Amino acid sequence: MSVATTLVQSLRKRLSKPAGYQLFDIRLKYSIALSPSLKRFVFSGSDVGLMRTLGPDQRVKLFFPSANGTPPNLPRHGDWQAARRQASAQCATPMRTYTIRNLRPETCELDIDFVLHGETGPASRWATHATPGDRLQIVAPNGAYAADPGG
Template sequence: MPTWHATVETASWLTPVLVRVVLRGDGLAGFAMPDATDAYVNVAIPPQDAPYGPVFVPAEVREHHPEELWPARRRYTVRRWEPASGRLTLDVVVHGDEGVGGPWAARAEAGDVLVLEGPGGGYRPDPDADWHLLVGDESALPAIAASLEAVPAGRRAVVRLVCDGPDHEVDLPSPADLDVGWLHRSGDPGTDGTLLLHALEELDLPAGRVHAFVHGEADEVRGIRRHLLTDRGIARADMSCSPYWRRTMTDEAWRRVKRDFVAQMDAEVGTGAA
């Protein structure tokens, strides 16, 4: 993937856990988005006091420096790209001081430099589908918000999202005929982990062919995927499904086991996770 760099123009809190970072600069010259509403970039965040400048090529750093000096790699969905102004918007989930990307976004201020690679992506709402189903949590919210803007006018879009409470909800503008349901966690991991699945089990699905987008916490995604494929009979080809993170695991630990988890999930029902 090509390497880019950009400067923070603004950083603002959308909710208690979601920071919007707007980037721009000459380092984005030539940047172009794929035809995908789940497009992502891989950001590279160097450790504190790294012996190289704020603008670097991650591959070169890995080649010339020991591993403890390598930048941390995190993947974030592009919320919006504005070619005319050269602005790139990322919405980043922050869980206190945990991880690398969240704390960086929480401290981000105008003038900070961010190195990124990409973009990639593979999902866009199918304009020929009869209706759309979009399911996820805060980590999937940027892609779901971008996708809803691309659903054809008047087409039905059923959205179920889980978050920590009313102040964590955001507006979701769309030309679609929206059915949006926000589910609020109680703080009980056992109950919270099944909120989305139970909401879908109780849902009367619209008639016709659906195009589904199911992304978020790994075990939640796995259960929802199984339900939609086996109980609801949705075709695997009509679903984009990916586990972004896993409860009780750090980003680094999840990255090490994600490939095996996805393979096991695919072996249960259907093949190939998008």
């Protein structure tokens, strides 16, 4: 077997492995007011069943509607980061870091708590006006990835 063939086979094997983190589509199912300034959002979607958590403080990235109100629509496969960087200011998808409160892959539900502080940023603005059915995207640990994706 030639060196080139070995390299190609090695590269194919590497590329066929699932990513440690993946971009998933989610929809708001409902929300619960926990206090006047804290709200729990319950998200659903078939993609939620493909997620996993690595601990009780699992950090994820949420993508919110752009300045023009368009829901996030980053490519699920391929280089979503490059697509996000290339977007114009009006079409850019704001990203914020949150912690998963509860993940129920068996029912395809995910809970995330938001602090409500008015129209001061894209996440709080979304949380203030969100209604069931609203769509977001999330980068979370991929359940198909067998190893620890931490770095």
